[in-house]
Amino acid sequence: MLQYTIRRLLSLIPVMLIVSIIVFLIVHLTPGNPAYLILGEDSSQESIEQLEVQLGLDKPMVVQFFSWIGNVLTGDLGQSVYSSEPVTQIIIDHLGPTFSLMVISLVLTLLVAIPTAIFVVWKRNTALDPIFISISLLGVSIPEFWFAMLMVLCFGVAIPIFPVAGYIPVAEGAINWFYHLFLPAFVLAAVEIGLVARMLRDGMLESVNQDYTRTAKAKGVKESIVLMKHVFFNALIPTTTVIGTTIAGLLGGTVIIETMFTIPGIGQLLIDSIYRRDYPVIQGVILFIAAIYVLVNLLVDLLYAVLDPRIRYD
Amino acid sequence: MFKNKRNLLAAGVLLLIIVATITASLWLKFPPTHIDPEARLLSPSGKNWFGTDHFGRDIFGLTIVAARVTLFVGVVVALLSTVLGTITGLIAGYYKKAEFIIMRIIDGMLAFPALLLALALVAALGGNVTNIIIALTFAFWPVMTRIVRSAVLQVNNIQYIEAAKTTGTGDLVILFRYILPNVLSPIIVQGTFIFAKAILAEAALSFLGVGIDPSTPTWGTMLQESQVYITIAPWFSIFPGVAIVITVLALNMLGDGLRDAFDPHKKNQKKSTKKLFRNRKQKYA
Numbered sequence: 360m361l362q363y364t365i366r367r368l369l370s371l372i373p374v375m376l377i378v379s380i381i382v383f384l385i386v387h388l389t390p391g392n393p394a395y396l397i398l399g400e401d402s403s404q405e406s407i408e409q410l411e412v413q414l415g416l417d418k419p420m421v422v423q424f425f426s427w428i429g430n431v432l433t434g435d436l437g438q439s440v441y442s443s444e445p446v447t448q449i450i451i452d453h454l455g456p457t458f459s460l461m462v463i464s465l466v467l468t469l470l471v472a473i474p475t476a477i478f479v480v481w482k483r484n485t486a487l488d489p490i491f492i493s494i495s496l497l498g499v500s501i502p503e504f505w506f507a508m509l510m511v512l513c514f515g516v517a518i519p520i521f522p523v524a525g526y527i528p529v530a531e532g533a534i535n536w537f538y539h540l541f542l543p544a545f546v547l548a549a550v551e552i553g554l555v556a557r558m559l560r561d562g563m564l565e566s567v568n569q570d571y572t573r574t575a576k577a578k579g580v581k582e583s584i585v586l587m588k589h590v591f592f593n594a595l596i597p598t599t600t601v602i603g604t605t606i607a608g609l610l611g612g613t614v615i616i617e618t619m620f621t622i623p624g625i626g627q628l629l630i631d632s633i634y635r636r637d638y639p640v641i642q643g644v645i646l647f648i649a650a651i652y653v654l655v656n657l658l659v660d661l662l663y664a665v666l667d668p669r670i671r672y673d
Numbered sequence: 674m675f676k677n678k679r680n681l682l683a684a685g686v687l688l689l690i691i692v693a694t695i696t697a698s699l700w701l702k703f704p705p706t707h708i709d710p711e712a713r714l715l716s717p718s719g720k721n722w723f724g725t726d727h728f729g730r731d732i733f734g735l736t737i738v739a740a741r742v743t744l745f746v747g748v749v750v751a752l753l754s755t756v757l758g759t760i761t762g763l764i765a766g767y768y769k770k771a772e773f774i775i776m777r778i779i780d781g782m783l784a785f786p787a788l789l790l791a792l793a794l795v796a797a798l799g800g801n802v803t804n805i806i807i808a809l810t811f812a813f814w815p816v817m818t819r820i821v822r823s824a825v826l827q828v829n830n831i832q833y834i835e836a837a838k839t840t841g842t843g844d845l846v847i848l849f850r851y852i853l854p855n856v857l858s859p860i861i862v863q864g865t866f867i868f869a870k871a872i873l874a875e876a877a878l879s880f881l882g883v884g885i886d887p888s889t890p891t892w893g894t895m896l897q898e899s900q901v902y903i904t905i906a907p908w909f910s911i912f913p914g915v916a917i918v919i920t921v922l923a924l925n926m927l928g929d930g931l932r933d934a935f936d937p938h939k940k941n942q943k944k945s946t947k948k949l950f951r952n953r954k955q956k957y958a
Contacts, residue, residue, distance in 0.1 A: 377781025381790075388797045496929060500922035502873050504880050505896060505914035508903060516904050611786035615877055629789075633796040633883055645793050649784045 363664055363671040367657060374653060379431065382646045383424050386638045410440075414639075436643035441635045446643035450625065456526045457617065457624030459536065461609050463544035468551045468605060475552075476559035476594075481586055483564065491560070498553025504615045507546045511619070514542060524621040543620040547612045551605045558601045562594035569593070596666045603659040607652055680930035683923040690920060694740035705735040705890060714906040724908040727898070732909060736916050739890040744920075746806055746875045746891070751868035753810040758817020759860055763848050765818065766825025776822070779815045787812040788874055792883060800884050809874055813867045820863050824856035831855075858935035865928035869921045876917055892917045 394410040411417050415426060430437065436446035479491045515523035521542040529536045566572060567590055575585045614626035621627070625644055632640040664671050698704065709729035717724040723732035765775040782790070794808035828834065829852070837847050872892075878884030879893025880900075887894045892913040899909035 373777040374780045374784055377778055378784045381781060381785070382793075385793050385797045388794070492929075496925050497918070497922055500869070500873075500925050501918050502876050502880075502896075502914065502921075504877055505910070505917065508896070508900070508910050508914070512903060512907055512910075607786045611788035614789065614792065615881065618881065629792070630881060630883075633792070641793060641796060645785070645789060648786065648789060652786065653784045 360664065360671060364661060367660055371653060371657065375650070378649045378653070379428055379646065380424070382642050382649070383427060385645070386642055387420065389638075431646065436646070437639035439632075439637055439640050441632070441637040441640070446639050449628065449640060450643055450647055453623060453625050453628045455528060455624075456622045457613055457626060459526075459529065460540055460544055460547065460613055460617070460622060460624060461606070463537065463540050464547040464551070464609055465602075465605065467544055467548040468555055469602075471548070471552045472555035472559060475556045476563060477586065477591060479556070479560050480563040480567065480590065481583075483567070492557070495553035495557040498550055501550065503546065503550055503612050504619060506549060507543070507616060507619045510542055510546055526622045526624075540622075543616045543622060547609055547616050550612065551608055554608070555598070555601050555605055559594060559598050562597050563590050566590040566593045596663065599659050599663050599666065603656045606655045610648055610652060677930075679926055680934070683926040683930065686919065686923040687927070690740055690916075690923075691744065694737055694744065697734070697737045697741075701734045701737065702731075705730050705738045707731065707734075714902060714909070716906070717908050723912040724906065726895075726906075726909055727902060732895075732912055735890055735895060736892070736913055739892050739895055739913065740916065740920075742802065742885065742889055743872060743875060743891045743893070743917075746802065746809070746885075747868045747871045749806050750809040750813060750871035751864050753806070754814035754817050754867050755860060755864040757810065758814040758863075759821050759853075761814075762818040762821025763825055763852065763856075766822040766829065767844070767848060767852070772822070775818070779818050782811075782815040783819070785812075787816075787870070788877060791874055791878060792881070795878055795883050800878070800886065802885055802889070805875055805878060805884055808878075809871050812874070813870060817860070817863055817867065820859050821856055824859050825852055828852055828855045858931075862928050862932045862935065865924055865931060869924035869928065872917060872921050872924075 394407045394414065394416055398407060398410060415423050418426075427437075434447055436450070438444070439446055439449055442449070475491070479487060482488070511523045514521045522539050523542065525539055527535045527539050569589075572585060572589050575589050576582075580588075613624060614629055616622070617624045617626035618630050625648065629641065629644045631637075632644065707730060709725075712721075712725050712729040713727055715721055715725040715729075721731050721733065723736060726732055726735065761775055761779070765772045765779075785793075791805075791808040791812040794811055795804055798804040798808065834847060834851050837851055842851075875884060875891065876893035876896065879887075879891055880897045882897060885891050885894055887898055895913040896910060899906070899913070903910050
């Protein structure tokens with residue numbers, strides 16, 4: 360296991376290198392002079408040159424890349440052009456709401472998806488299965504932001520039982536925190552529920568046809584025990600990978616959902632920074648999200664190897 | 674049988690939308706260019722089926738016409754991602770040395786949630802139809818590369834390909850004549866899914882205000898404009914959204930159906946269970 364862990368950790372180096380090159384290049388793709396774009400049209404030549412020196416834009420691209428990556432490795436993501444605060448600090452300040460939102464939606468997703476999948480597999484030879492497939496397909500076909508608009512219309516305007524904007528930190532009361540995050544978290548989870556339930560169902564149906572399931576049935580084990588002990592637990596292993604993809608989906612979704620529900624998290628920070636052309640913050644946030652995603656996938660892979668030792672010897 | 678009907682329905686719906694939007698100028702009673710300040714934000718009626726927007730334009734006509742750019746973006750992104758992904762996937766699956774470099778780059782690109790990568794690219798390039806297509810292609814083709822590569826690895830050891838290699842057949846011939854036809858089904862399935870994802874992503878980007886300019890009607894830009902009026906004119910937000918859901922659902926159904934149709938494993942499974950039952954019946958008869 361140690362050897363496998365080391366191998367997986369080493370494989371992260373090229374991935375993170377490519378990630379940082381992409382993040383670095385994104386700003387340099389900008390047509391025209393970034394300093395000019397940041398300062399706006401009616402800025403003086405002098406202030407443009409000053410900002411260029413501040414951002415290091417007057418040096419060759421390769422030099423810029425290495426000085427940037429050197430700073431990133433020490434945790435310095437540069438300075439916001441908008442507020443002059445260090446980007447790392449800005450990101451840390453916006454972490455709480457995003458983390459809360461993701462935890463609640465991940466829990467909601469698993470709480471609904473797992474029982475649904477078990478129920479569908481249990482009733483697999485009934486009309487329930489094609490209905491379930493259609494609903495889960497519908498789930499991935501609905502634009503998140505549009506579903507959010509409908510939910511706001513239903514539970515914020517028509518029957519106002521949920522707040523549709525704002526965020527309250529956990530420290531100021533867990534109930535209020537949850538109450539304010541429920542609607543956005545539900546919208547975020549809705550898309551993922553169909554996906555996760557579908558993958559769990561597919562995995563379980565595969566186990567249903569395995570020899571060990573047949574043996575258990577032949578031994579006379581009760582249907583419900585076969586389903587839970589033999590089918591569900593074996594399907595759980597590939598589903599750990601699904602959690603990785605779910606977190607990626609949630610990370611992408613938070614950008615939209617936070618903007619719509621005015622939750623001051625990483626996603627809203629990204630959108631605001633795009634409007635302000637605050638490139639150091641855009642770079643920092645994207646790099647941060649990619650790093651989180653890579654780490655989550657690493658953890659999922661390691662968990663997978665613990666659950667299924669065969670993986671380690673590939 | 675049910676599955677076939679479902680595929681047919683999905684394909685029919687898509688065809689209907691495409692034909693309707695292309696021929697729109699021939700039959701639309703209220704062209705979306707028709708601005709009527711006195712008919713602002715009217716609710717749906719016999720005259721304006723989907724109501725009117727803040728310029729007094731007919732939302733039904735607007736939704737039909739907006740399909741053009743929306744579908745255009747989707748088709749082009751799906752095609753470009755498929756071509757790029759197939760070529761890089763074939764190379765990565767066939768040449769061991771290129772595999773390492775290509776797959777590291779692909780792993781790096783897949784480290785970003787697709788929507789975020791597209792968002793960052795559009796933010797840098799600027800929002801217009803061409804840049805949206807570039808950004809979404811960049812975000813979606815790595816998945817295709819990965820799928821094509823693993824499909825190639827599976828067929829690479831099949832005997833007739835070994836035979837072709839031994840008889841000195843050129844690499845290009847092997848790749849395009851022997852390997853490509855064998856990996857075509859996952860490519861088509863994934864291409865359909867990318868089409869669906871591209872429509873959703875374009876809508877999301879336009880909605881966030883970083884995508885296509887609001888003066889070009891797409892379902893995404895319509896929803897972005899409707900946001901302000903959601904409490905007084907909910908129909909303005911509902912109908913373009915329904916159009917997205919129907920189109921994307923049809924594409925996803927089609928992709929799902931194609932995957933099942935192409936999967937020999939699934940077909941055999943059904944046949945063998947049928948056979949099993951038949952044998953049993955004969956036994957117990």
